[in-house]
Amino acid sequence: MEIRARAPGKIILAGEHAVVHGSSAVAAAIDLYTQSSLHLPPSGEDGAGVVEVDLTDSCLAFSWPCSRLLEALGETCRKAELQAPRPCSPEELAAIAKLVELHEIPEAKIWLSAGLSAFLYLYTSILGCRPGKVVVSSGLPMGAGLGSSAAFSVSLSGALLTAAGVVCAEGVVGGTEWQLLGKDHLELVNTWAFQGEKIIHGKPSGIDNAVSTFGSMIKFKKGELTNLKSGNPVKMLITDTRVGRNTKALVAGVSERASRHPDAMASVFHAVNTISEELSSIVELAATDEISMTSKEEKLAELMEMNQGLLQCMGVSHSSIETVLRSTLKYNLVSKLTGAGGGGCVLTLIPTLLSKLVLEKVTTELESHGFRCFKVEVGGQGLQTHRG
Ligand SMILES: Nc1ncnc2c1ncn2[C@@H]1O[C@H](COP(=O)(O)OP(=O)(O)OP(=O)(O)O)[C@@H](O)[C@H]1O
Ligand SMILES: C[C@@](O)(CCO)CC(=O)[O-]
Ligand SMILES: [Mg+2]
Structure with missing residues (x-):
């Protein structure tokens, strides 16, 4: 089975940083996307196989044996509450960081480790420790202010939650192969993506994942979104x-x-x-x-x-x-x-x-x-x- 999800980057017309401190901000989706393609083999034995992520823009791929993930994350790997994601605890984050450290990331690309931690958190929380491969590719410059971290978290969450069967498409985007989710399903994806953003950003306001999930032009204040x-x-x-x-x-x-x-x-x-x-x-x-x-x-x-x-x-x-x-x-x-x-x-x-x-x-x-x-x-x- 292959599931693909793509999520756009964004521009902020006004209000960045101040939005973290409760001010309003205005943002809009742009037509540059990050795409996550998820391949899942038929379910096998618990703990067999690997979880793999291929970051094509960085020309790097990483994998972890499912048995290793089970051993390190135990509780997390038993599928979390899918309808209501809980924040990644400091202990969990430390265990995830150790899993990321198993790989030698070149010094010049060390900033990828935050993205890998978000990946492991989202994957294991949504799908447990079942084997699978995610290929990520992006048209967005990474770490340049156009919301690459949010597009990464939203596209991953979209693909993983679709595979878990908790969200599904409702309509099509005219003239393309792409499909759209309904509002409630988008809300759920957004909540998960926000947890991913927290791992990458520390203290995000939530504006980047919201505009990447819902698109359009939005005003955002203290977690409340208004479509403009x-x-x-x-x-x-x-x-x-x-x-x-x-x-x-x-x-x-x-x-x-x-x-x-x-x-x-x-x-x-x-x-x-x-x-x-x-x-x-x-x-x-x-x-x-x-x-x-x-x-x-x-x-x-x-x-x-x-x-x-x-x-x-x-x-x-x-x-x-x-x-x-x-x-x-x-x-x-x-x-x-x-x-x-x-x-x-x-x-x-x-x-x-x-x-x-x-x-x-x-x-x-x-x-x-x-x-x-x-x-x-x-x-x-x-x-x-x-x-x-
Ligand atoms: N395609 C990708 N593959 C792997 N990691 C990614 C990808 N896109 C984003 N990331 C992760 O997100 C980090 C960049 O996020 P950061 O929030 O610093 O910048 P941004 O989201 O591009 O800009 P801003 O937050 O100002 O809009 C990268 O260092 C990496 O960890
Ligand atoms: C700088 C900031 O305001 C926007 C980053 O695109 C951070 C955030 O709102 O999470
Ligand atoms: Mg970001």
Whole structure:
């Protein structure tokens, strides 16, 4: 049996980091996906065979004998409560980390160990210690602010829960082989993926896994999700600075700054909340044609610029991000970092009336710094599955 699931990455238009501290944020799915393909042999003896994961983008594969997993995880390996995942306990996480350490991961790719821990947790909690192979491939740059960790956790959870028979597809995505899950099943996938994100991120707000699961454009605050009807989606150029960073460390850094300067940072988070609220109202208003496209774009650009200033206050900008901001400003274009910052990706709002020539010039200038530029479709479908 083969089950495939694909989950999109995301951009955050406003509110990253502040959302971890209770502010609103606005995010949208993009048309770059992480895909997990799960192959399960017919059930055999307990403890026989291996659990295998092939991370094709990193050209690395890992496997664990089922007997070894049973021995190390015991309790966990007996299928957990599938309808209500419980958080991974520190003891379990330590046992999982030891299993990951059985493999020598090259130093340059050591950041994969968090993803492998999330994989082992999700696999053994959902399917127990039965043998199987998961092949993961992604069109998303990893660790660059476009939600690769969430897309990884959502696609894995989607494939594993489908195999466990607790979720199933209800409809098709027109003109493709992909199928969609109903709302309750998506909720369940999202809850599991959040547990995976916790292993990778430490203290995630849940916005990345939510937008990857449900798709579309959303406003997110304290775990509550509102779908934004966005009408004409905004056009964004994405610049990947190729500066590697780690969301867990950046989120921890902002929390440390907040504990050193609680009042000042509370004001920063409050200001970001107001920006996200205003931005989401403009997106919805534009869908009713009550404001012109130009006016919508001007307002969005100004809010993005203000949000970027506040992200600098939080200490998550980077010289590479500042280079993108300066380069695009020369062409009167506004940019802001997206995701956790510290390098990674930057968004540039592309106004509808911007000439092709200017777009080419700005892209050439950004690429001359060694950055990679690409355009994405914003606000599409979330998790999709396929049973082969
Ligand atoms: N395709 C993948 N294969 C293996 N591990 C992955 C994959 N995608 C993500 N990961 C795991 O997620 C980690 C990157 O997550 P991180 O949260 O730091 O960045 P991001 O999710 O891309 O950006 P952001 O959280 O800012 O949106 C990787 O180091 C790896 O452990
Ligand atoms: C930086 C952050 O706000 C967004 C990362 O895409 C972290 C989170 O919300 O979990
Ligand atoms: Mg992440």
